[in-house]
Amino acid sequence: MSGLKNRLEKSKKIVFLTGAGISQESGIATFRGKDGLWQRYDPMKFASIQAFIDNPKLVWNWYNDRRREMLVANPNLGHIAIANLQNYRHVSVVTQNIDGLHQRAGSRDVVELHGNIFDTKCTKCDFKSTMKSEFFDLQICKSCGSYLRPDVVWFGEGLKQEIWNEAVIHSMNCDMMIVVGTSLTVSPANSLLLYAKRNHATLVELNPANSPYSDEMDFCIRKTATEGLPTLFSIFGTI
Structure with a gap:
């Protein structure tokens, strides 16, 4: 030492x-490892662009659970x-x-x-925002009306x-x-x-x-x- x-x-x-x-x-909670989230949840159903296209509310609500966990952490x-x-x-x-x-x-x-779980970006255009409320409803882009998604790197993305x-x-x-x-x-x-x-x-x-x-x-x-x-x-x- x-x-x-x-x-x-x-x-x-x-x-x-x-x-x-x-x-x-x-x-x-960690994502990987013996007790990680990916041991209990299929990442392709909760952390991929196709999952969000198929069921945006499910993915959004799953990330809300993660956000609430992180908000109370210090x-x-x-x-x-x-x-x-x-x-x-x-x-x-x-x-x-x-x-x-x-x-x-x-x-x-x-x-x-x-990325950052409290940041969002549009699935279609370049609009981005940061959430400030504890109550995170599924959001719509103010510019083009498409869904906003968490601005994090999902599986299959660089x-x-x-x-x-x-x-x-x-x-x-x-x-x-x-x-x-x-x-x-x-x-x-x-x-x-x-x-x-x-x-x-x-x-x-x-x-x-x-x-x-x-x-x-x-x-x-x-x-x-x-x-x-x-x-x-x-x-x-x-x-």
């Missing part, structure tokens, strides 16, 4: 690549530690999560690879190119990447490690379990985000 703290002290730009594990500690000590590190280093967050907890914790530079480019640029220019709460099984997010490695960045994995990329890491911390991050960053004082 002392070697990691020495490199952390020398680092200038740190990128966090975060996944469902950090949000799970705030009470938000950022945890892991989210807060990342946000507070901004006081000491240039910090960017690239997240696979769609809950907005990093922003609520105070992180300013957040790239949401898979990432938005501008979002992906931003994530790649952060990864190419960091001198430390800390992977938190993700099994690194989702592509192309896991390839961001390669961009960081090309810049000779220090790679850190903070996750209770091994990932397919654990052997590529310079340091592995087998703790959860709430356990590991505040302790790791204690070298900067209480954060």
